[in-house]
Amino acid sequence: MQQNNKRIAKNTLLLYFRMLFTMAISLYTSRVVLATLGIEDFGIYNVVGGFVAMFSVISGAMTSATQRFISYEIGKGEEGNVSTLFTTAVIIHIFLGGIVLILAETIGLWFLNTQMNFPENRYVAVNWVFQFSIITFIVNVISVPYNAAIIAYERMKAFAYVSIIEVTLKLLIVYLLVISSVDKLILYAFLLALVAVTIRLVYGLYCKRYFTDCHCNWIYHKSHGAEMFSFVSWNLIGSVASVTKEQGINIVLNIFFGASVNAARGIAYQVLNALNGFVNNFQLAMNPQIVKSYAAGEKEAMFQLVYKGSKFSYLMLLLFSLPILIETPFILNLWLEEVPQYTTIFLRLVLITALIDSLSGTLITSMHASGRVRNYQLIVGTISLLTLPVAYIFLKNGYPPYSAMIVGVVIAFICHFARLVLLGKIIGFPISSFLLQVTFRVFVVSLFALLMPVWLYSCLDVTWLSFIIVCIVCVISTMLSCYYIGLKKNERDFIKQKIGVIISKVIR
Numbered sequence: 001m002q003q004n005n006k007r008i009a010k011n012t013l014l015l016y017f018r019m020l021f022t023m024a025i026s027l028y029t030s031r032v033v034l035a036t037l038g039i040e041d042f043g044i045y046n047v048v049g050g051f052v053a054m055f056s057v058i059s060g061a062m063t064s065a066t067q068r069f070i071s072y073e074i075g076k077g078e079e080g081n082v083s084t085l086f087t088t089a090v091i092i093h094i095f096l097g098g099i100v101l102i103l104a105e106t107i108g109l110w111f112l113n114t115q116m117n118f119p120e121n122r123y124v125a126v127n128w129v130f131q132f133s134i135i136t137f138i139v140n141v142i143s144v145p146y147n148a149a150i151i152a153y154e155r156m157k158a159f160a161y162v163s164i165i166e167v168t169l170k171l172l173i174v175y176l177l178v179i180s181s182v183d184k185l186i187l188y189a190f191l192l193a194l195v196a197v198t199i200r201l202v203y204g205l206y207c208k209r210y211f212t213d214c215h216c217n218w219i220y221h222k223s224h225g226a227e228m229f230s231f232v233s234w235n236l237i238g239s240v241a242s243v244t245k246e247q248g249i250n251i252v253l254n255i256f257f258g259a260s261v262n263a264a265r266g267i268a269y270q271v272l273n274a275l276n277g278f279v280n281n282f283q284l285a286m287n288p289q290i291v292k293s294y295a296a297g298e299k300e301a302m303f304q305l306v307y308k309g310s311k312f313s314y315l316m317l318l319l320f321s322l323p324i325l326i327e328t329p330f331i332l333n334l335w336l337e338e339v340p341q342y343t344t345i346f347l348r349l350v351l352i353t354a355l356i357d358s359l360s361g362t363l364i365t366s367m368h369a370s371g372r373v374r375n376y377q378l379i380v381g382t383i384s385l386l387t388l389p390v391a392y393i394f395l396k397n398g399y400p401p402y403s404a405m406i407v408g409v410v411i412a413f414i415c416h417f418a419r420l421v422l423l424g425k426i427i428g429f430p431i432s433s434f435l436l437q438v439t440f441r442v443f444v445v446s447l448f449a450l451l452m453p454v455w456l457y458s459c460l461d462v463t464w465l466s467f468i469i470v471c472i473v474c475v476i477s478t479m480l481s482c483y484y485i486g487l488k489k490n491e492r493d494f495i496k497q498k499i500g501v502i503i504s505k506v507i508r
Helices: 002-048 050-075 082-114 120-152 157-179 184-210 222-257 259-295 299-326 328-335 343-358 361-370 374-385 387-396 403-427 431-459 464-486 489-507
Strands: none
Touching (some): 050 120, 050 361, 082 120, 082 222, 120 259, 222 374, 222 387, 222 403, 259 299, 299 328, 361 403, 431 464
16 A cells, blocks of 8 residues: 555656646747637637537547556456457547547537527538547547557656646647637637647657556457447446536537637636546556555455545645636736636636535546446436536526536535435445545635635735735635645654654755
């Protein structure tokens, strides 16, 4: 266990290096892209090119599903057979990619050109963006087994190194976008697709070179295929439900309010994606150990990993998101040349939703580890999908755009408890213990962390000095609340010991 914890810590640090580097570049490029494209074209890309994000969510869910099987085989030791499983995974994902390609080029094209709301002179650009999004999706799906192998073998430094290439290419995109005289929206979509294809190919080549078991021999193995196809299919249903909810909200907002509101939501999600990197990287480092513990029959060890993963994921996200939640208007005006209407409230609501969802990351992994995902995906997927019709009803009856996001917050809260109930029934997960040790504890932490910063924000004028003071107080109050309320005694003792070791080394 100690060796596993060290591996988790090492991989987390590598992934954080990757995330900090990419986050800095992403925030800069977002500002330049918005200024170069303009609010209308940026909104168009967000709703149409949002299919890229939609497909990446699907491929990410498929990656976690495939990674579960590879990690499970590794956890079985000599009894595992990674090679045959990997080949079967590649064939399954090519098949799934072909199905979605057919649906996108038929139903997707019809909906895009007959039901969406765009300026008349931009439909040619809209269709080009859509086609480039489809190309990106197909490459992502075929690459899923290779990414899953990197995670299962816990070679997180590969992600860190390749990310340097990726952000360098994205900086080049910004430069080409600024100097180019062609249609900037079409060029932006094409270049992003080209970068996505390049990065996916790099990951594939890495796996083929460093993992002897990750070579596709094109022989389909029915024993693995039936189980994996069933698992991936059910997991895909849940992912499609989640993505349909997110992209569906984008489409509904477009229908009722136009592309400018899509731009506001797109900016909010770019900030969220940057912050979510802290949580996702931590959970990415923990997920293989959760699955391997379950495969080895070490249920109690798995539960402890789930507890710690959920709690620390929330506390990390709270530490970084609280200053943004409170000082949203100041930060947006500092970051962007022109802030679209509703961006402030959109950003605050998506951050609240993300905090709730951060508690469920390791819960989902433990469900994947069990392999019994059918009922889970049907129930949680259906609840999540309710966001779309409920939001549509509110918007249809004249409520403002942010009402759709409020519905999302409520549904996220319901989904969290649904996951706990299902885990309790399927794998005997200790629900009451989790609610007491994790959910209730982080709620109290949030409450105490908010008190002083919110009071200061309401009392001080909007200036650079007040912004700095509020941010510093946010960090201090969150760290103190996390330390004294969020952590248990043995966790506090561990931190004290590590700090003592660091201090003694510095003094020497």
